[in-house]
Amino acid sequence: MASKKSDPKKTAPAPDAPEHTRTGMSPEILKAAFIDNLTLAVGRPLETAVPEDWYQAIALSVRDRIMQRWVRQFEKRNAPDVRQVAYLSAEFLPGPHLGNSLLNLGITDNAREALAGQDLDLYIGLEEEPGLGNGGLGRLAACYLDSLATLRYPATGYGIRYEFGIFDQAIKDGWQVETTDKWLLPGNVWEIKRPNFAQVVKIGGHTETFTDQHGAFRVRWIPDRVVVGVPYDTPIVGYLSDSCVLLRLWSAEAAQSFDFADFNRGDYYGAVEEKVFSENISKVLYPNDEQLEGKRLRLEQQYFFVACSIKDMIRLCLRRGSTLERFHEMFCVQLNDTHPAIAVAELMRQLVDKYAMPWERAWDITRRTFSYTNHTLLPEALEKWPLPLFGSVLPRHLEIVYEINRRFLDEVRTRFPGDEDKIARLSIIDESGEKYVRMANLAMVGSHTVNGVAELHSELVKTQLFPDFHDLDPKRFQNVTNGVTPRRFLGLSNPGLTRLIDGCIGDSWLSDLDRLRELEAFAGDAGFQQDWMRIKLENKSRLARIIRDRTGVVVDPTSLFDIQVKRIHEYKRQHLNVLHIITLYQRLKHDPRLQITPRTFLFGGKAAPGYYMAKLIIKLINAVADTVNQDPAVRDLIKVVFLPDYNVKHAQNIYPAADLSEQISTAGKEASGTGNMKLSLNGALTIGTLDGANVEIREEVGAENFFLFGLTCEQAARLRADGYNPGDYCHGDPELRGVIELIDSGLFSHGDRELFRPLTAHLLERDDYLLMADYRPYVNCQQQVGHAYRDCQHWTRMSILNVARMGKFSSDRAVREYAANIWKLKPFTPDP
Structure with a gap:
């Protein structure tokens, strides 16, 4: 192996100054802090402390050190000339805090030494996954907070403190059970309740007009009820930085929690009814919104956290001695998809109704404040609310939306006279059939910038999703390709690989991911490759133990780990992966002497509770797994595993173990993806379509290090336009026909021929996501994968080059682009 640099330790914290010995970083001071918090905060003597007590004591000690940084920044952060970003997101998925905070503070080794032989990893593993998100949207938001803190940008992430997360996923008889x-x-030791910053939120009711003392026409909102939003703050510390950002989450409480009049009349349930009704708003992440009640609650959730956040920003602006005329200079507000888009109308309501600002001036401030990130190309995912529902929850906002729309469409008519079709497409109000408020259009009209999240996606936003808005103002459209934090998703998740990289190129790459390019010099080095393969095998062996413990399935760590972990959705095409598995199974049954590369197929992800087809895909995966894993003729060559309850915590064990990353969505359907980046960053090779960020990953890592298959966006569009008939592909491919017939035969469903018929019938008759067309290219590409994996040296070289060329996909790069091109934000200078 080429000569290495010495294996340096992470940059050591500054020596403990005498005045800061209580929050010092040395092992001795940390040990004292752990014991102090164990006995004084947790209330446990050393002799009777259980692991959960030790976790809390360690977490509280780490939080003390983070809060010290937060308090030090207070004056700097609240100076009148400081511009801050407020990141509004209905989801945040930070993952467990303890391990990441130790890493970012640079004290993991010191904490191990302070514990004197106790198992720090055991305590880290006890932390609950914060149930604050559903998928990529929330993980991306958490990555950006990590990068904002690391790069010293002043920022606050605003969201909802869901009492219950989306759901824990169990698998019973192959079905998802929520x-x-x-x-x-x-409890959550990382958060601090701030009741003194609570905000009152109105819901429902009606509006009244009146004339104020200056003779001006005004509107007053008379609500049906009010809810109190109480903030809970979690500071997020940057990597080896003196900087923190804030995650401020709002919890709903009743304005009056207990009605003594009802109680004294004997109405015991009525006495607490308001409390229960109000607190439902932050009770659970995203209710099933198929029914009207679910839609109402979801709209109330979105307005609740947006209203609290806007009022909080106004409070901060005024507290700094500024005026609301400068609101847009002090705050730049990023709308993370359409969930917080009601913020446009809410800021207008505050400025016009409460602070009596002229409409034109308020609108100018509003449009200078907001920018909008679009995360989806699926029309059904662009939120729109029925007018009766919207008006019953937010009567004043509906009036404001109508006025925004009226003025906006007058401008459109001036630009495009007589083009009523364009006016209808641009309108915030969808007038076709049942009328709706289009939240994406509201976000577009009320923002100064809109960005997509990958180069391909951003082009499709301009040409397919919002072409009329692009015609109006093409300069407003930008691209910011997503990124992921290398701290959690490599430094924390893959310590063995992190140490190997440190030993070759030093340790500064975790905050400068472009430095990974220096690994290219080691890609062909035999000794380095041996170390690389050893670490990969260790990671796979650890995951194999987890699989055995959680599912009972025993897998071979030396097999090719073929991994697809993401939300279950038809466009992500987990069922295309299953068709390939059945193809291999069928081949082996027909020819027992067939030589194939042994594989472990691992799936993970949740289906929305009301999404029947996605839940049927999970059932099919588990049904195929039961059959294949129990068949002695193939079980040494193929294993299939569905690992339940996929989340950030479990992902940290999966990414480092992956050999192959499945990114096989239909071209033109995935906005970007971030799992593709995390897997590639950990050395997995990608099999994928030219969709989302796959395009840029392939450009960066090299086409020769990426397994490409499938239709392009243009080819898919032409195929649909020419009259796609999926049955033709099935009937023309005997192997594909055999796979579909095998599913329909009941082999995987204990003889039940109808169980999977909705899935196979849809593929044969409609196939919205073109599985039939992409099946043969995918299966052939998978054959190339199997062949490549047998050449261990060449595969390892490709794996190293994938990691070496992932610098572009750091969330640090993405945040710098937002700051420079959209937010116009400057970082704090480091403390001396």
Whole structure:
């Protein structure tokens, strides 16, 4: 192996100054802090402390050190000339805090030494996954907070403190079963309740007009009820930085929690009814919104956290001695998809109704404040609310939306006279059939910038999703390709690989991911490759133990780990992966002497509770797994595993173990993806379509290090336009026909021929996501994968080059682009 640099330790914290010995970083001071918090905060003597007590004591000690940084920044952060970003997101998925905070503070080794032989990893593993998000949207938001803190940008992430997460996923008889995610049950030591910053939020009711003392026409909102939003703050510390950002989450409480009049009349349930009704708003992440009640609650959730956040920013602006005329200079507000788009109308309501600002001036401030990130190309994912529902929850906002729309469409008519079709497409109000408020259009009209999240996606936003808005103002459209934090998703998740990289190129790459390019010099080095393969095998062996413990399935760590972990959705095409598995199974049954590369196929992800087809895909995966894993003729060559309850915590064990990353969505459907980046960053090779960020990953790592298959966006569009008939592909491919017939035969469903018929019938008759057309190219590409994996040296070289060329996909790069091109934000200078 080429000569290495010495294996340096992470940059050591500054020596403990005498005045800061209480929050010092040395092992001795940390040990004292752990014991102090164990006995004084947790209330446990050393002799009777259990692991959960030790976790809390360690977490509280780490939080003390983070809060010290937060308090030090207070004056700097609240100076009148400081511009801050407020990142509004209905989801945040930070993952467990303890391990990441130790890493970012640079004290993991010191904490191990302070514990004197106790198992730090055991305590880290006890932390609950914060149930604050559903998928990529929330993980991306958390990555950006990590990067904002690391790069010293002043920022606050605003969201909802869901009492219960989306759900815990169990698998029973192969079906997804949703159970309550009680993530807050053991408490959350990382958050600090701030009741003094609570905000009152109105809901429902009606409006009244009146003339104020100056003779001006005004509107007053008379609500049906009010809810109190109480903030809970979690500071997020940057990597080896003196900087923190804030995650401020709002919890709903009743304005009056207990009605003594009802109680005294004997109406015991009525006495607490308001409390229960109000607190439902932050009770659970994203209710099933198929029914009207679910839609109403979801709209109330979105308005609740947006209203609290806007009022909080106004409070901060005024507290700094500024005026609301400068609001847009002090705050730049990023709308993370359409969920917080009601913020446009809410800021207008505050400025016009409460602070009596002229409409034109308020609108100028509003449009200078907001920018909008679009995360989807699926029309059904662009939120729109029925007018009766919207008006019943937010009567004043509906009036404001109508006025925004009237003025906006007058401008459109001036630009495009007589083009009523364009006016209809641009309108915030969808007038076709049942009338709706289009939240994406509201975000577009009310923002100074809109960005997509990958180069391909951003082009499709301009040409397919919002072409009329692009015609109006093409300069407003930008691209910011997503990124992921290398701290959590490599430094924390893959310590063995992190140490190997440190030993070759030093340790500064975790905050400068472009430095990974220096690994290219080691890609062909035999000794380095041996170390690389050893670490990969260790990671796979650890995951194999987890699989055995959680599912009972025993897998071979030396097999090719073929991994697809993401939300279950038809466009992500987990069922295309299953068709390939059945193809291999069928081949082996027909020819027992067939030589194939042994594989472990691992799936993970949740289906929305009301999404029947996605849940049927999970059932099919598990049904195929049961059949294949129990068949002695193939079980040494193919294993299939569905690992339940996929989340950030479990992902940290999966990414480092992956050999192959499945990114096989239909071209033109995935906005970007971030799992593709995390897997590639950990050395997995990608099999994928030219969709989302796959395009840029392939450009960066090299076409020769990426397994490409499938239709392009243009080819898919032409195929649909020419009259796509999926049955033709099935009937023309005997192997594909055999796979579909095998599913329909009942082999995987105990003889039940109807169980999977909705899935196969849809593929044969409609196939919205073109599985039939992409099946043969995918299967052939998978054959190339199997062949390549047998050449261990060449595969390892490709794996190293994938990691070496992932610098572009750091969330640090993405945040710098937002700051420079959209937010016009400057970082703090480091403390001396």
